[in-house]
Amino acid sequence: MSQQSGPLVVDLAGVRYSAADHVIFDGLDLAVKRGSITAVMGPSGTGKTTVLRLLTGQIQADAGTVRVLDRDVATLNRRQLFGLRRRMGMLFQNGALLTDLDVFENVAFPVREHAHLPEPVLRRLVLMKLEAVGLRGAEKLRPQELSGGMARRVALARAIVLDPELLVYDEPFVGLDPVSMGMVVRLIKHLNEALGITSIVVSHDVPEVGSIADYSYLLAGGRAIAQGTTAELNASADPAVRQFMQGASEGPVSFHYPAGDYVGALLDGSDIPSGRPASRKAPHARRGAGS
C-alpha cells in the first residue's frame, strides 16, 4: 500500500488492467494526498498515461478499485462520470487544442458548455486564466500559430478555467525548450499553490518533475516499484530505481529489444523472422500502453 497519508483525492488499490493480451498493471497501488503535487514516473511504455486514463474513466480496471474525489469510477454511470470529470482538469501531452477555435474560444469552450455565463463575465474569466499562464496577449491567435510551449500553456488555461479540484498533466515537458520547460514547471507549482488544487504529473523528466513533486511513484513491471519524496528515490538502493533516477544506460532495463545473434544476422540473416515482430516498442513497453 502507499505511504501517502491524510485526505486522499485519488486512491488506486490493487488495480489490474490488461490491453491486447498484455498485462499493464497487476496490483497497482497509488494514492494522492489532497493539495499535493504527485509525480508518476517510469520508463516509456510502463503505463503512466494509462493511469490517467483510469482516473478520468476513459478505461476501466479489470480488477481493484479506482477512487477519485471520493467516487468509485467503476460504479459511475455516464452522467455521474461527466459530473466527476467537471471537477477535474487534464493537460494533454500535445495540448489537444481545438483547431477550429482561437485561443480565447479554446479556453472559453468548457465554460460555454457547462456554465452558461453572461458574455462579459465569461470574457473576464477567460482573460484571467490566460493572464495566469502569461498568454493574455495571444487570445486571437489560432492553435496553428502557437509554439509547443504556448500551446501547452493555453491548454493549461483551459484545464483550470472551471477551477478543478484535481489537475492531471500528461507528459507536460515533452518537446519543450529549456525556457518553456522552466515556465511550465513554475506554472504547475504556482497553480497548485494559488488555486489550492491537487496535481498529478505524469512524466519521465526526472529533474523537472522531481523539483516540484511532493511525492513520487516509479512504475515498472505493472506496479509501483518505488515511492517517496524525490530525495528518497534518489537515495534508493534498488538498481532499477537508481538506473531510472540517474538516467543510466546500463541496468535492469535493457536498451536493446530482444534479438538473435547480431553477427549471425549481419552475415547470413539467419535470425530474420518470417513474420512481423509483435511490437516495435522497448522490452518494458510490451507490458504497457502509451507512455
Add this chain to the structure above:
Amino acid sequence: MIAALRQFGAVALFLLRTLAAVVPALRRPGAVVRQIYNSGARSLVIIMLCGLVVGMIMGLAFSDMLQRFGSESALGEAAGFALLKELGPVLTALLFAGRAGTSLASEIGLMRATDQLTAMQVMAVDPMRSVVAPRFLGGLIALPLLVAIFDILGLFGTQLIGVSVMGVDSGTFWSQMQNAIDVSDVNEGIVKSLVFGAACTLMAVYYGYNAEPTAEGVGLATTRTVIASSVLVLIFDYMLTAAFL
C-alpha cells in the same frame, strides 16, 4: 458476411447516437449554420460548374438523339426529367461526397488523431453533440440546397446549348418542360436529395469519428467515406426510383 453485418450494426448504432444528439445540438444553431457553410457554401463552385457542364452536355447529346426521331421539341421535357429525378440528386451527392464528405471525414479523423475528441470527453463534453451532430445536420440541410442549384444551372446549360446551338425553339423548350414535369417529380428529387444527404454525411462522420488515430487511418477513413457514400447513393437511388414509379 459476419463482418459486414457487424459493420452495418455499428453504422446503425452510430446513426441512433447521432439522432439522439441532434436535438441538443439544435440548441446551438450557430454551430449548425457554420457546418451548412462548410459543407454547402464551400461546395458551391464545383456544384455550379458541374451543373452547368452537365446541362450543356445534355443539350448536345439529347438534342442529337431526339433529332434522329424528329422529337427535338421534347428536349425540355427530357432534360427536366433527367435532372430533377436522377442526375441532379445523384451527381450532386457524388460530388458532395468527394468535396464535403472527405473534408468532414478527414477533419474529424484528425480531431481523433490529435486527441481533440478525447479532450472533449475529459472536459465532460459529448463529441457526438458538439462535433458529429452539427456536421450531420449541416450536410443534411446543405445537400438539398446544392441539388436545387445544380438543377437550375443544369437546365440553364441545356437551354443554352439546345436553343442557341442546336436550334431548339426556346418557347417549346420551356413549355414542354412545364407541361411534363409534375409536383411528384420534384418531390422525388427532394426526397432523394434528403436521403443522399443523410447517407453521405453519415458515412463521413462515421468513418471520421472511428478513424485510427494515425495518418494512414485518416487517409483510410477519407477513402472509405467516398466509396461507401457512392455505393449507398446508387443503391438508394435505385430503391427510391422504384418506390416512386
